[in-house]
Amino acid sequence: MRLHRNLCFAVVDGLMLIFNEGQYADKVIQQLLKRDKRWGSRDRAFVAETVYDIVRWKRLYAEIAEVKEPFDRDNIWRLFAVWATLRGIKLPNWSYFESTPTRKIKGRFDELSKIRKFRESIPDWMDELGEKELGKDIWTKEIAALNEQADVxxxxxxxxxxxxxxxxxxxxxxxxxxxxxxxxxxxxxxxxxxxxxxxxxxxxxxxxQDASSQLVADFLDVEPGMRVVDTCAGAGGKTLHIASLMDNKGQIIALDIYANKLHELKRRAKRNGIFNIETRPIESTKVVKKLYDKADRVLIDAPCSGLGVLKRNPDAKWKLQPEFLDEIKKTQQEILQQYSRIVKPGGKLVYATCSILPSENQKQVEDFLTSELGKEFTFVTDKKVLSHKSGFDGFYMALLKKKD
Missing domain, CATH: 3.30.70.1170 (Sun protein; domain 3)
Structure with a gap:
């Protein structure tokens, strides 16, 4: 492979924004791909995949290159040189690559690959948490799977x-x-x-839509003509799936605290030819209270750490903080307590996350079922999807039934 200057500059510019300004990788890549109309599909793929690769392996490459954050431009070029060398790409005779220690890079890679947190390029706290919650064997397999490129x-x-x-x-x-x-x-x-x-x-x-995410709507066990509430609908990937399973019959109420996401859902629903979805932004507690005891089915696709979707969001490894995890677990339980009240007697509830951590999944369901409100529900079944077994995103879903 021959490296082209303008493509490499685009990669370096993008990495500066992601690593130093905290911008989201997918948004940065969208902007980069608009940079030069002459780029063909291969050029665009090079930019997108190289940015994602270096983001994914940031810790490992920084350790090999012996650079520390915040990265200056020269540091980013050194990361790029590590990426290229490990792929057997011949470095051009550019000033950025002068005195790149090719043999040392390969030696350091072999040495660091023996240590999981470097090999899988993850923060110390995440490595410790994953092993604590899943056990050494499963965590080692899972984090390796989550570092592979996601299928489309x-x-x-x-x-x-x-x-x-x-x-x-x-x-x-x-x-x-x-x-x-x-x-x-x-x-x-x-x-x-x-x-x-x-x-x-x-x-x-x-x-x-990832294959694991497609399991959630099926798990909800909907039928045409039902009233279904998707409580954390976002831009509506699962909402649209539910609508198709209901043959466009019945009513789906899509709730979210972000009105702009619901606007996107409306646009997608129109394109999909779906007309049984009503969007309602949660602007006050009244929006939810009006629905108490009204729905045949309720989906709580809860906000979570997103540790199950690192394949497609590798920059989340660097944005996620332990404090956020503590906060999100409180939010998950609050949402379960509040939104479960929407289920009518005899109705069903699915609690789902794109996390692989039992503390966000089974533990939340157990805590809910032992609470005062949770005593009105019975546990039906759950499904734990691990990436190293499925090949797709890590997911969790639990089906509960409200007593008649």
Missing amino acids: VLRVNTLQISKDKLQSELFDLDIETEFMPEYPNALKLKERTNVFQTEQFKNGMFEV
Whole structure:
């Protein structure tokens, strides 16, 4: 591979924003890809994947390069040199790469790879917490899996098209996909490509949604004609899936504290041809109280650490702090206490997170069930999805039923 100056500059500029200004990697990459209209798909892929790679392996590369944060521009070039050397890419004769100790880089990599926190490039506290909650063996496998690049998975909008037909139409566009037996509405891309430019996407025939995330709507056990409340709907990936499982019949009320996310949900619903979703921003406690004892099904896709989705959000490793985890656990229990009251007698509730930590998952459900409000519910079943077993995001979901 030959390195091109303008692409490498884009990578370095992006890393400066992510590491030194705390900007989100996905937003930075979106901006970088608009930088030069002459870039082809290979150029754009190089910029996006190299930025994500260096973000993912920041701690390991910084240790090898012997640089510390905050990184100046020269430090970022040294990280880039480590990335290129470890991939066997010949460094061009540029001033940034003068005196790069190629052999020393490989030796340091071999040495540091024996220590998990460096090998998997994670903060000390996260490594200790993962081992404490999951045990050494599972944590070692899980964090390795979470450092792999995420597959691109589509969820077919069965209101608009069948899975077979969508696969065939994408094949005609040279986009090859494969079926996934355990995920009834999923197609996995064989190679990464920009599917958002296709007419099929623009016409609402599919959404991009990780396979693990697609399990949640099925777990809720919805039927056409029900009243369903999605309490932390966000931009509505799971809401849209629920709507398709309900054949666009019945009522889905999508709640969120962020009105702008609900605007995005409305836009997506229109594109998907879905009209049984009503959005309600939570501007006061009244919004939730009005729904007490009214819903057949309630989904609480709770805010969480996001440790199960590090594949697609590698910068979360560096943004997440232990104090945030303490706070989010309190929030999770408060949400369970408040939103569970929306379930009507005989109705069902799903509590879900994209975390792999039992303290955010099983422990929250246990604490809820032993509380005064929780005594009205019975535990039905739960599902723990670990990335090293599934190959997809880490997830948790628990199904509870409210007594009649």
